[in-house]
Amino acid sequence: MSPTRRTTRRPWTRRRLPGAAAVALLVASATACSNEAIDEWSRGGMPESITKQAEITQTLWNGGWIAALATGVVVWGLIFWACVFHRKKKNSTEALPPQVRYNLPIEILYTVVPVIMVAVFFFFTARDETEITKVSNTAPVKVYVEGYQWSWRFTTEYEGQKVVTAGIPVDLSKQDKDNPQGPQLVLPVNSRVHFDLHSPDVIHSFWVPEFLFKQDVFPGPKHNEFEITTLDRTGVFIGRCAELCGVDHSKMLFSVKLVPQAEFDQFIKSQAGSAQ
Incomplete structure (x- = not known):
């Protein structure tokens, strides 16, 4: 070559x-x-969960979709069957096909079946809601959440130490997923966390989409509380107010940062007694 x-x-x-x-x-x-x-x-379009309670919600959501699709298949099948087998015959002189009225077994069927379906939905929803909102008051990490117009104040208690984090309405032009604006709540992974929610002014709503759960924040003596168990998934997750609460409602943002236990211990020691 x-x-x-x-x-x-x-x-x-x-x-x-x-x-x-x-x-x-x-x-x-x-x-x-x-x-x-x-x-x-x-996941049916839901965000990836970061708590054990969110996994319960995800299972209920998936089950609801499966049941709805199964019901839809039956209804679509009956419609198709009626269209095909009860259509007007080609050489028929009748204006309408034979009409069937007052069929008692069919009427009982389409009354009883929906009642059973609603009862099943109610049972699983009530069971899961009870589990999700269950409070033991023994969680090692306690967070007092104060929602006010228009930001958040978090007081984290852990092993006798407190860390207070507060914010102001964020500048939405600077909001970024990698650099979230507003106060940041730091929590450990694989740990139970107790939330106590209250407001000094109007009704707000504490919502982190990855929790698959939100809870209203009421003013006055009434307050809501709930507990979560975080999964082994570190990262920063955006939270917001989910209740229209005034002119700067859209600026009422915060973030939750999940870190390993050792990093959380160091954070508490370095920030305890100081306000951020």
């Missing part, structure tokens, strides 16, 4: 290698996106 032919083949080989790498990268990206889409579909 002549030197000229060798020099013409090498550039072609060099061009193919980047092309193959690009195709491999594209396939890997498509696979990752596909897996992410499948995971989101398996």
